[in-house]
Structures are given as structure tokens and as C-alpha cells.
Amino acid sequence: MPKLQGFEFWSRTLGGARHVVAPMVDQSELAWRLLSRRHGAQLCYTPMLHAQVFVRDANYRKENLYCEVCPEDRPLIVQFCANDPEVFVQAALLAQDYCDAIDLNLGCPQMIAKRGHYGAFLQEEWDLLQSMILLAHEKLSVPVTCKIRVFPEIDKTVRYAQMLEKAGCQLLTVHGRTKEQKGPLSGAASWEHIKAVRKAVSIPVFANGNIQCLQDVERCIQDTGVQGVMSAGDGPTRPASLLPAEGNLHNPALFEGRSPAVWELAEEYLDIVQQHPCPLSCVRAHLFKLWHHTLQVHQQLREELARVKTLEGIAAVSRALKLRCQEDMLQQEEGARPKGDLPFFHWICQPCVRPGPKESTKESSGGRSKRALEEEEGGTDGLSKNKQKKQLRNPHKTFNPSLKPKYAKCDQCGNPKGNRCVFNLCRGCCKKRAFRETADCPGHGLLFKTKLEKSLTWKGTQPGLQEPPQTGPGAPGGFSEVVGSALA
Incomplete structure (x- = not known):
């Protein structure tokens, strides 16, 4: 054909x-x-x-x-x-x-x-x-x-x-x-x-x-x-x-x-998923979309939907949302109108209009960045909204920069220095200096001097390998051959 x-x-x-x-x-x-x-x-x-x-x-x-x-x-x-x-x-x-x-x-x-x-x-x-x-x-x-x-x-x-x-x-x-x-x-x-x-x-x-x-x-x-x-x-x-x-x-x-009730389509979709399984991430994403407006009202269930790890758990959250919506319907006063700009009440399927950029943002902020504005709005602890959300997920972690320990800086490059570095340098700068001066830095575990001495001692015990003792990184057959390859 x-x-x-x-x-x-x-x-x-x-x-x-x-x-x-x-x-x-x-x-x-x-x-x-x-x-x-x-x-x-x-x-x-x-x-x-x-x-x-x-x-x-x-x-x-x-x-x-x-x-x-x-x-x-x-x-x-x-x-x-x-x-x-x-x-x-x-x-x-x-x-x-x-x-x-x-x-x-x-x-x-x-x-x-x-x-x-x-x-x-x-x-x-x-x-x-x-x-x-x-x-x-x-x-x-x-x-x-x-x-x-x-x-x-x-x-x-x-x-x-x-x-x-x-x-x-x-x-x-x-x-x-x-x-x-x-x-x-x-x-x-x-x-x-x-x-x-x-x-x-x-x-x-x-x-x-x-x-x-x-x-x-x-x-x-x-x-x-x-x-x-x-x-x-x-x-x-x-x-x-x-x-x-x-x-x-x-x-x-x-x-x-x-524009049916959300739970009607949510339940139908979950029934189809039972027959034609798909990744849980897809199911969760669809439920977030379907229940979007309701999750703005019952935000604690939004956290539940994000946490559950099984299809049964997602279905349970969907049933809980259905019950909340039915309670809202019973409590709704006659003649009441949907809140905000929604054409229908939150339990009805309807488009979701995402907020666009505010035209006056630049003028009202005086040219300041979005992050700077978020930090001002972040509350008494000075955290941005994004960091506040992270803190809810990790309550024992410190997100406020003012509460974090201050690190001493490397004298050469400005990176945090090693706490026990004998040269007051970061590891990278310390490694270069210790090699150049054939020195040890126990704080960073760098033992160039010790390795050189061991190398010379070993050579002194081997017949036919004795040479006039020379020190320094350029000593022939000495330090540069032993540890030079490690720095290549």
C-alpha cells in the first residue's frame, strides 16, 4: 500500500x-x-x-x-x-x-x-x-x-x-x-x-x-x-x-x-495507571497539576504529596484532597464567588495562569537583584525564600551566612587555608612551596623533606649507588626522581 x-x-x-x-x-x-x-x-x-x-x-x-x-x-x-x-x-x-x-x-x-x-x-x-x-x-x-x-x-x-x-x-x-x-x-x-x-x-x-x-x-x-x-x-x-x-x-x-471536579479525573487517571503503570514521578507530576489550585488552599497536603513514595500513597493523598474539597463545598456560602482571579472554585478543573514578570520590578527595586530583594523579604533571619524552604527540609543545617564559621584565608590565593598548615596556606599553595623548599607540612600530609632524607639514607646503604650527598629538589637521582612524578 x-x-x-x-x-x-x-x-x-x-x-x-x-x-x-x-x-x-x-x-x-x-x-x-x-x-x-x-x-x-x-x-x-x-x-x-x-x-x-x-x-x-x-x-x-x-x-x-x-x-x-x-x-x-x-x-x-x-x-x-x-x-x-x-x-x-x-x-x-x-x-x-x-x-x-x-x-x-x-x-x-x-x-x-x-x-x-x-x-x-x-x-x-x-x-x-x-x-x-x-x-x-x-x-x-x-x-x-x-x-x-x-x-x-x-x-x-x-x-x-x-x-x-x-x-x-x-x-x-x-x-x-x-x-x-x-x-x-x-x-x-x-x-x-x-x-x-x-x-x-x-x-x-x-x-x-x-x-x-x-x-x-x-x-x-x-x-x-x-x-x-x-x-x-x-x-x-x-x-x-x-x-x-x-x-x-x-x-x-x-x-x-x-470543567469537572478534579477528583473525578484524578481517580480515573489513577485507575488507568493501575492497568498501564508508569514512573511514579509522572504520576506525582500529574497530580500536582490536577490539584494545583486546591494545593494552594490545603498546603499541608502538598508536602504529603511530595513525600509519598508509592502509588498507593499518592492515591491516599488524592482521596484526602477530595474530602477537603467536599468539606469546602459544604461550608461554601450561597452566592459566594471564587477567590482571586479563578473562574471556578479550586476543586474544579481549570487553567492555571502562571505569573509573568512584573513590569515595575526594576523601578520598585531601584535596580537591585532579585536575590537581594528576596533576602530583604526573608524575615528576621535574613534568609531568601529559597533558603527558607531548604531549611524546612534540613532543619539542622545552617543556611544563614552570618552564623557560619569564618575561615582564615590563604596568604597567597585567598582560598581557605589549612588549620595546621605550617605556611598558613591552602593545600595547593602549600604543596608548591613545600616542594620548592624541600620542606614538610604535617597539617597537609606533605612530607617532601622526610622522603628525601629516606631516599638518601637508602642510597647510602646500597653498594655502587653512593654519590656525594646533595640536597635540594635538583639533586641528581635524588628527590626529584622520587617525588617529582607525583607532582607531574
Whole structure:
């Protein structure tokens, strides 16, 4: 059967999917994908997999794909990060029998992607990307897709998308942010960029960014003309404030247009995990997201959730949170409104808007650093908020610099000196001086003089080896031969 391409691939293989769950590292595992599919998701991606590790490590393949598939989890696209055409194709060949397409990650903006030279940090290397997509398109039995970020310039973004299409990309997901827009500096995703790409290419396009409810999905499709909308963990945005929010991870029923009680989805997810186990770190992370707003109210249970070491323990904390929420519901006065800016009460699934940078921070702080401001706010002990949290975990450790013992400094370099050093130096400086002067420093365990004397004494007892006694590090056959190699 010939390989389907473009719109035929989207309509027949992917079933014309409009509601898509993004690839999320350690967050879009099988159990979460199945939960999302039960509540309106029509297409899911695996977490981003590292192509080079996937090729060389059989356990990595087994744990991240081969044991992470089931008949209900289709259609499915496997995403890889890679920067070498041969390695990318080798990994894709090992994965293609377990999925419906292979996606190349060209959108990850994180520092780990910069260090590994993949993701959004390849977007200027068009020759390399062309060769990767072209080779994969020729060798694979399933289509190749790409997930990209935009350039600041719309016309360059359009040319970028056209280049990928020409190389063999059969479906393009466009995250409407640049690689610099991440974390608290994310801002709003540009649907104008996405709309321009959709008009310029003849393959299906998915939009990513500014999606926090079903109405946003419909509005995005109408405004941009895309075939589908992807919801991730860091995409949705409140347009008025330009602050990044959380979509699918806080409400997996987003594509149903529902905002159910948190415990309903938490219990369903934990039941799926019993059938399809995954690392405890994934489960804990999902529960932190689902219960995010409630954990701001019942913070003692947040500590419990962080400490538990078993799936049963996590489930117990989730049940305790459910009971607390039900008590809050009973105590809620008629006509009361949610606190703060939340659209619903804390026990309802809803987006989480992360705080962005305060525009007036620099002016109000008088140019002082964030750490300096934290130390001022740290209370009577002068500790920053971060150090106060560490002190709670390590109550016997001293974090206040004023309470720590003061160390005497080395006379030469300023490092802490040895307490019993005969030269009042640190070990490094002491070693150099002791060698130069053929001296001992018991405080640092350096015995150059003693070793030299032992060497000369031993030579004096050996027939044919007696020489005129010479001292100093340059003595022939003496000290320099005995200990010189130790200093090389």
C-alpha cells in the first residue's frame, strides 16, 4: 500500500483529527494519553524521545515506546529530537511499526535542547533540516511531520514552513511563539504567524498556543484556518495579561468543553495507571497539576504529596484532597464567588495562569537583584525564600551566612587555608612551596623533606649507588626522581 501524504494522510490515517494532545516530556505517557482520549482528544503524541539514545539503548526503546502502546492508543505520532539525518532515520525505522507517523521536534526552546543542539535551536540550519526530512521521507513507511516555532518575521516563518514541506514534511504543527518566548517571558502566541503559514502551504497545519478551553479551539480554527489545534502543558494564555497558562495538564476534559471536579479525573487517571503503570514521578507530576489550585488552599497536603513514595500513597493523598474539597463545598456560602482571579472554585478543573514578570520590578527595586530583594523579604533571619524552604527540609543545617564559621584565608590565593598548615596556606599553595623548599607540612600530609632524607639514607646503604650527598629538589637521582612524578 502506498504511503499516504498530506491531506489524505490527515483525513484517512488520523481521522481528520482536530483535537490534539501535544508531546510533553514525562507528561504525555500512555496512561495520560488514554485519559485524554476518553475526554475528547482525537490524536496524541508520545513524549519527545532522544533519537541517538533510542538507537543505542534497547531498554530505552522498551520503556518509552514498545511497552507504552496499546490498540486504544491510536492514532499516535512518535516524536524524536535529532540533529543527524542517519541517526534520525535509524530511530524512526525502529519506531515506525508502533505509530502512524514520525515527528521531528524543531520546537523545544529549553536549555537542554541548546546544549544538545536540537529542537528550536536547529531552525537556522535549513540545509541540515532538509536532508533530515528528505532522507526520512524516502526511507520510512509512515509519513514524516514537524513541530516548529516561529521566527519574529512572518515572511521568514512562511519560507521556513515551505522549505520543510518541499523536503517531505506531510503535516506541520506551528507553535506561535519564538524560541526566546518561554517560561515567564512566553507572552501570547501569534495566530497571525500560524494563519500565514496555513495559507502558504498545501499540507495540513495544527496550531499550538493560546488554548485554554473548547471555545478557544473553535476560535483558533476559525481565525487561522488550521486543520486542528494542539493543547500542551505550557501553551494557553490569557490574552489580556499575556501570561502563560496550562491547558491539557490541568483539565484533560478541555476538548469536551467540560470543567469537572478534579477528583473525578484524578481517580480515573489513577485507575488507568493501575492497568498501564508508569514512573511514579509522572504520576506525582500529574497530580500536582490536577490539584494545583486546591494545593494552594490545603498546603499541608502538598508536602504529603511530595513525600509519598508509592502509588498507593499518592492515591491516599488524592482521596484526602477530595474530602477537603467536599468539606469546602459544604461550608461554601450561597452566592459566594471564587477567590482571586479563578473562574471556578479550586476543586474544579481549570487553567492555571502562571505569573509573568512584573513590569515595575526594576523601578520598585531601584535596580537591585532579585536575590537581594528576596533576602530583604526573608524575615528576621535574613534568609531568601529559597533558603527558607531548604531549611524546612534540613532543619539542622545552617543556611544563614552570618552564623557560619569564618575561615582564615590563604596568604597567597585567598582560598581557605589549612588549620595546621605550617605556611598558613591552602593545600595547593602549600604543596608548591613545600616542594620548592624541600620542606614538610604535617597539617597537609606533605612530607617532601622526610622522603628525601629516606631516599638518601637508602642510597647510602646500597653498594655502587653512593654519590656525594646533595640536597635540594635538583639533586641528581635524588628527590626529584622520587617525588617529582607525583607532582607531574
